[in-house]
Amino acid sequence: MLLLIDLDNTLVDRTAAFKSWAEARFGRSHVAWLADADGNGYTPREVVAARIAARFGVDEREILNDLRAGMVDYLTLDPAVESALVAASAAGYVPFVVTNGAVAQQESKLRRTGLDRLVAGWTISEGAGARKPDRRIFETAAAAAGLPLSADGWMVGDNEENDVGGGATAGLRTGWVANGREWPAHLAYRPTATAANCATLLEQVIRLA
Known part of the structure; x- marks a missing residue:
């Protein structure tokens, strides 16, 4: 069957893995904001990367690669x-x-x-x-x-x-x-x-x- x-x-x-990645990458105080930006995985990764880059002043392409691959480790x-x-x-x-x-x-x-x-x-x-x-x-x-x-x-x-x-x-x-x-x-x-x-x-x- x-x-x-x-x-x-x-x-x-996936939600727990994303939060673990977010805490390791940006610190516990930013987890709630990052989880909201992530939209439980339904927000396009490019959009999430752009929002993170704008907020934290980090490289957008690096964050996009990390969103696609880094979270898997958790x-x-x-x-x-x-x-x-x-x-x-x-x-x-x-x-x-x-x-x-x-x-x-x-x-x-x-x-x-x-x-x-x-x-x-x-x-x-x-x-x-x-x-x-x-x-x-x-x-x-x-x-x-x-x-x-x-x-x-x-x-x-x-x-x-x-x-x-x-x-x-x-x-x-x-x-x-x-x-x-x-x-x-x-x-x-x-x-x-x-x-x-x-x-x-x-x-x-x-x-x-």
């Missing part, structure tokens, strides 16, 4: 997520990462954390030519995994629209990693399953097989 999984703030805690894989991925594979699921972003950076994250050895493969928006929630990226991922998009499959992630909305549109069951948030009331659709973190959510997915 197909199990598509988001990367940032789902399989790995990523870790929760052992509970590793165990859940192993259990999902044993239960007959084919875990496959679907992530928006640049190929070089996202692949660095996968290899740095060892996720490249725990999943069947990955599809990254830059390489796929489509971004979540576009159905095409889910189709590309399913084809790469050698499985169809079907009601038996899953899309699991932390983003309400990119992951849950996109997965539902692609005809998949969906799992939402809440990360301490409430589901937005304005959205008409809802995830099939919800959990506070990725490991717990994957355990639910296995039980719902």
Whole structure:
């Protein structure tokens, strides 16, 4: 069975890694401002680099390179997520990462954390030519995994629209990693399953097989 999984703030805690990078690079007192500028990873890196360069008087290109590569050094894989991925594979699921972003950076994250050895493969928006929630990226991922998009499959992630909305549109069951948030009331659709973190959510997915 197909199990598509988001990367940032789902399989790995990107927010924590960014804050660790920000503190090491600029000091604890600036972390809140830097996190706001980062926009949880959704603000284009070029825009973030320009804002940082203007505020701190540093070289914009150097900061852009550090944003793309330096933060990766602070990523870790929760052992509970590793165990859940192993259990999902044993239960007959084919875990496959679907992530928006640049190929070089996202692949660095996968290899740095060892996720490249725990999943069947990955599809990254830059390489796929489509971004979540576009159905095409889910189709590309399913084809790469050698499985169809079907009601038996899953899309699991932390983003309400990119992951849950996109997965539902692609005809998949969906799992939402809440990360301490409430589901937005304005959205008409809802995830099939919800959990506070990725490991717990994957355990639910296995039980719902």
